[in-house]
Amino acid sequence: MxxxxxxxxxxxxxxxxxxxxxxxxxxxxxxxxxxxxxxxxxxxxxxxxxxxxxxxxxxxxxxxxxxxxxxxxxxxxxSKAANSGKLLGNTDEERAAILQYSFFAEADLMPAAAGTLYPVLGYIPLVKPTQQAAEQQLKRLLGVLNNILLDKTYLVGERITVADIIVACDLVGVFEHYLTADDRKELRNLTRYFKTVTGQAAFKAVAGPAKLCVTRTQPAAPAKEKKEKKEKKPQQPAQPKAEKKAEKKKKDDDDDDEDDVKPEPKPKSKLDTLPPTSMPLDSWKRFYSNNDTKPTAMDWLWQNYDASGYSFWKVEYKYNDELTLLFMTNNLIGGVFNRLEAARKYAFGVLLALGEDRDNMIWGYFIVRGASDELPEEIAGAPDFDSFTWTRVDHTNPATRAEIEDCFAWDGPTLPRKFADGKVFK
Ligand SMILES: N[C@@H](CCC(=O)N[C@@H](CS)C(=O)NCC(=O)O)C(=O)O
Structure with a gap:
């Protein structure tokens, strides 16, 4: 054939x-x-x-x-099957139902599954509130499917259709990395269904046997933690045995096991020595996360902003002409934020990917601890610092204020290009 x-x-x-x-x-x-x-x-x-x-x-x-x-x-x-009605439905109602589940899988289930799992699997940076929101949505949708499947073997009619293959394929990662034995017990109908569909010879021939999660996959350690771990156990060249033994004895004598070695105390940031501020940054971050940005969170910010304790900065990428696909631009922003980890306690910011594929830009605003015209080392010393222009701005200027509001809200007339995606550093 x-x-x-x-x-x-x-x-x-x-x-x-x-x-x-x-x-x-x-x-x-x-x-x-x-x-x-x-x-x-x-x-x-x-x-x-x-x-x-x-x-x-x-x-x-x-x-x-x-x-x-x-x-x-x-x-x-x-549609190329000898009897395509079996897979695609024989009646208008069946065809509509097959489309319904296919769209449900792709437009609802898959984004929730990806939002839950991709940050955990390290495909995209982990932004906790976003990941948690996706997880809530995923749980809800899995529950919905579980109920639908109470008295059904397949989603539409009595035989397997394209809808089942689409839905089951979208659930492969969820069953492999997320749903533990206890979850599967709770989602009994969904689990039975998943096993039935993935147990089909055609499914196994292509995808192999379905994997069921034993322990839920956990997020990879943040970059900083990994780095610290690495530094703690430096790679040593191979040592002669006798030398090793002597060393071990000394170690035992000292009763000073490697894991007990206290890390060097972190040098205090200059920013920790600034006079206390009336607006703890965490309060703003929390308020921003839990409320509509416009007008609620922005009103809060303008009322509580401590101009003697913070500064506003416009942040623009220097190499926009090298950006290609929007998802890559957004991933780039995620990477920059990961490498800004040292500033997390002292800064809040939003960077947006604006424009379209192969014609886009990175643009945004940051609030930074300290009212000086010089950026602190936590930002100026970050690996990506030189790829951006950081310009101190006057937040009392109405035009600037409008830009900050639109930027933080990811929406509004002052965005320099059409909004596509964005990330919040908090
Ligand atoms: N709805 C599309 C989505 C395709 C899709 O997002 N594929 C991912 C890989 S699983 C991809 O190509 N990502 C790269 C990109 O977005 O450019 C489909 O089902 O084919």
Whole structure:
């Protein structure tokens, strides 16, 4: 059987599984690209000619027609089955229900699962409140599915459809990294359903046996912690045994095990010696996180701002012309924030990715402890400092104030370009 086309993208990926499982169920052959290198091959002109967004996967049919988006590809592939109604529904109602669950999976479930798991798996930086909000949403949606599945084997009708493959593929990571045995007991119907769908020969042939989480995957240690750990146990060249023994004895004698060594006391930041402020930064951060930015949080800020204890800074990236895809720009912001860790106690800021793919910029504002015209070492000494222009601004100037408000709210007429994404340093 000649392949009906080729699915381009990394093969070990749930979106890729989705299409190939449907192909198996449909009894059609789809060629794939096992050597595909994500981040490299999907940036090549020949790939972008098939899918201009550079996202994976994309499908190119034998006749040259192209389809992007894994669910759309799955529908296309299913339509080539001898009896496509089995996978795509036989009635208007079934077809609508299959679409309903497919959109639910992609527009609701997947973003919640990604928001919960990606920061934990280290794909994107961990921003606790954002991750926790995603987790709440995920729990809610899993509960909704669990209830729907109370008296159903499959989501639509009595047989497996494309909807089941899409939903189950989106749940692969959730079952592997998140839902423990206790959670699975609580989500009994959903678990039974997941096992039924992933237990199908077609599913196992493509994705292998489903993995069920034993211990919930925890976030990787923040960069700073990792660094400290590394510094604590420096790599030593191999030592002769006798020397090692002697050393161990000395160590035992000293009763001074490595783990008990007290770290050097941290040098105090100059900022800790400033006169106390009437606006603890944590209060602002909390207020900002828990309230609408405009007008509630901004009103609070203008009422409580301590101009003798803080300064406002406009922050602009110097190399906007080198930025490409917006998601990469936003990841760059995340990396910069990670490397600004030393300033976390003394600064709050928002950096936005504005514009569109291949034509975007990074722009934002920071509140920094200290009212001096010079930035503290925690910021000026950060690795990315030279890639940005930091300009001290007068927050009492109405135009500046409006920009700060729009920036912190990620929305408003003074943003220099169309809002796309952003991150909060807090
Ligand atoms: N809805 C799309 C989403 C595709 C997608 O976001 N793929 C990710 C990899 S799993 C990607 O290509 N990310 C890179 C990018 O966003 O440029 C689909 O299902 O195909």
């Amino acid at each position: 000649a392949p009906i086309g080729t699915l381009y993208g990394p093969t070990a990926n749930a979106r890729n599984y989705k299409v190939r499982i449907v192909a198996q169920l449909a009894g059609v052959d789809v060629a794939s690209t096992p050597d595909f290198v994500f981040g490299v091959d999907n940036q090549k002109p020949e790939y972008l000619a098939k899918n201009p967004s550079g996202k994976v996967p994309v499908f190119e049919a034998a006749d040259g027609s192209k389809v992007f988006d894994s669910s759309a590809i799955a529908f296309y592939v299913a």
